[in-house]
Amino acid sequence: MSSPVIPKEQLSAYQRWELHSFDAPAAPAQPAASARAQAAAEAAEKVKHIHQHAYQAGHADGLREGTQKAAADAQRLLALLAGLRQQSNEINQHLADDLLNLSLEIARQMVRQALAVKPELIIPLVQDALAHIAQPAAQATIGLNPDDAGVVREHLGEQLAADGWRIVEDASLARGGCLLRTAATQVDATANERWHRLTAALGQNSQWLA
Numbered sequence: 345m346s347s348p349v350i351p352k353e354q355l356s357a358y359q360r361w362e363l364h365s366f367d368a369p370a371a372p373a374q375p376a377a378s379a380r381a382q383a384a385a386e387a388a389e390k391v392k393h394i395h396q397h398a399y400q401a402g403h404a405d406g407l408r409e410g411t412q413k414a415a416a417d418a419q420r421l422l423a424l425l426a427g428l429r430q431q432s433n434e435i436n437q438h439l440a441d442d443l444l445n446l447s448l449e450i451a452r453q454m455v456r457q458a459l460a461v462k463p464e465l466i467i468p469l470v471q472d473a474l475a476h477i478a479q480p481a482a483q484a485t486i487g488l489n490p491d492d493a494g495v496v497r498e499h500l501g502e503q504l505a506a507d508g509w510r511i512v513e514d515a516s517l518a519r520g521g522c523l524l525r526t527a528a529t530q531v532d533a534t535a536n537e538r539w540h541r542l543t544a545a546l547g548q549n550s551q552w553l554a
Contacts, residue, residue, distance in 0.1 A: 445548065452539070455520060455535075456519070463492070464495055464499065466492045466495055466496060466522075467495070467496065467500065469521060469522065470522050470533075471500075473486075473522055473524050473531050474509075476524075476531050477526065482508070482526075482527055483525075483526065483527050484507075484525070484526045484527075485510050485512045485524070485525050485526075486509050486510070486511050486522050486524055487512045487513075487517055487522060487523035487525070488512070488513060488522050489513070489514065489515065489517045489518060489520075490513045490514075490515055491519055492522070493511050493513045517534055519535065520535040521533050521534035521535035521536070521537070521538060522534065
């Protein structure tokens with residue numbers, strides 16, 4: 345038995361709703377989904393900006409800290425180099441002083457040996473000392489080491505006597521010098537005094553008899 349067909353216009357409101365409920369479903373609420381998607385996109389963009397800002401801030405802080413550390417390291421390096429330079433200067437100065445002292449000691453030994461081998465080297469020394477006194481007065485004496493006195497008498501005895509000089513032997517005087525005395529003046533040309541003047545000019549304080 346066939347079901348009666350009810351014309352659509354004769355269906356009640358409820359029947360029409362139920363009928364429609366079996367039709368193709370209505371399209372989903374697009375505006376709500378779009379809003380959620382847009383909100384999610386905006387949130388993602390904000391997170392991206394936050395990350396970028398944090399990265400830039402961290403990069404700037406790191407760069408600043410790195411620059412400060414590099415400057416501190418540079419200062420320490422400069423201080424180290426300055427210290428090394430100072431130590432190098434001090435070492436060089438010590439080496440120079442030691443070399444000078446060694447040279448002076450060698451020179452002193454050479455002069456002593458030269459006087460022993462060639463005693464007449466005392467003659468020009470005495471003549472140079474005499475040149476500092478134009479005209480000797482009375483009681484003029486020349487103090488000499490006994491070993492030098494014999495050499496001076498042999499080479500200058502007559503001349504000294506004619507000029508009024510008297511040779512006085514003095515064992516306390518080192519060989520290689522003389523001490524001239526008059527009533528008015530004194531000329532210290534002893535080996536020790538001449539050596540002292542030489543070493544003082546070189547910034548040293550060395551004694552001939554040391």
